[in-house]
Amino acid sequence: xxxxxxxxxxxxxxxxxxxxxxxxxxxxxxxxxxxxxxxxxxxxxxxxxxxxxxxxxxxxxxxxxxxxxxxxxxxxxxxxxxxxxxxxxxxxxxxxxxxxxxxxxxxxxxxxxxxxxxxxxxxxxxxxxxxxxxxxxxxxxxxxxxxxxxxxxxxxxxxxxxxxxxxxxxx
Ligand code: OFO
Numbered sequence: 120x121x122x123x124x125x126x127x128x129x130x131x132x133x134x135x136x137x138x139x140x141x142x143x144x145x146x147x148x149x150x151x152x153x154x155x156x157x158x159x160x161x162x163x164x165x166x167x168x169x170x171x172x173x174x175x176x177x178x179x180x181x182x183x184x185x186x187x188x189x190x191x192x193x194x195x196x197x198x199x200x201x202x203x204x205x206x207x208x209x210x211x212x213x214x215x216x217x218x219x220x221x222x223x224x225x226x227x228x229x230x231x232x233x234x235x236x237x238x239x240x241x242x243x244x245x246x247x248x249x250x251x252x253x254x255x256x257x258x259x260x261x262x263x264x265x266x267x268x269x270x271x272x273x274x275x276x277x278x279x280x281x282x283x284x285x286x287x288x289x290x
Contacts, residue, residue, distance in 0.1 A: 121186030123237055128187030130228065131237070134221060135178035136192045142171035144197035144214065151201055157273075159281020160204060166284075174247070181240045204273070205262055212255045219248040254283070 121128070149164035179189040201207045222244045229238040261279055265272045 123185045123187060123234060124232075125187070127229075127232075127234060127237055128182055128185075130225060131178055131182050131187070132190050132192070134225060135175055135182070135189060136194060137218065137221060138171055138175040138178060139191065140194055140197060141214065141218065142168045142175065143194070145171060145211075147197050147199040148201070148207055148211070151199060151207070152204070155204075157204060157277045159277035159279070160207075163280045163283055174244070177243070181237075185236065204268055204276070208255065208258050208262060212252070212259055215248065215251050215255055219252060222248055258283075 123131075145164045145168035149161045149168060152158075152164060153161035182189040198210075201210070222241060226238065226241050226245065229235075229241060258280060261276065262268060265276055268276055
């Protein structure tokens with residue numbers, strides 16, 4: 120007997136797969152940075168990829184606890200080549216804005232169907248998305264301050280990102 124409807128299980132599984140995609144996307148981005156000699160960005164993005172795995176696990180745990188079955192679906196390969204580190208971080212903020220919109224949609228559906236248990240579960244993700252968008256917006260602001268990410272500026276930026284703790288708001 121499931122606490123949540125099969126329709127909700129399907130929607131949550133869709134999002135579980137999006138979290139998996141996020142983990143793979145950041146994994147590929149980290150690899151590109153490493154190849155470019157950007158060790159700070161690479162470390163940060165590998166950590167962030169691991170953090171996305173913890174999001175996937177939260178969905179898995181909730182779906183199964185609620186009597187559904189967490190299922191991995193087919194996944195498109197995330198991109199792995201970028202023209203610049205600026206482009207890479209612009210893509211991240213767009214991606215996270217998209218994830219936020221997906222979480223908001225799930226919240227709306229749960230509210231409309233008076234599915235309070237799913238609503239309660241999603242609360243953590245609403246807060247998490249706020250923190251993630253803030254984190255990546257701070258990185259974008261740093262890029263704008265430095266203006267031109269070449270030579271010494273790129274070195275400074277890489278050090279700055281390497282010192283950020285992508286896991287600090289992950290509980
Ligand atoms: Fe980037 O927070 Fe999950 O997806």
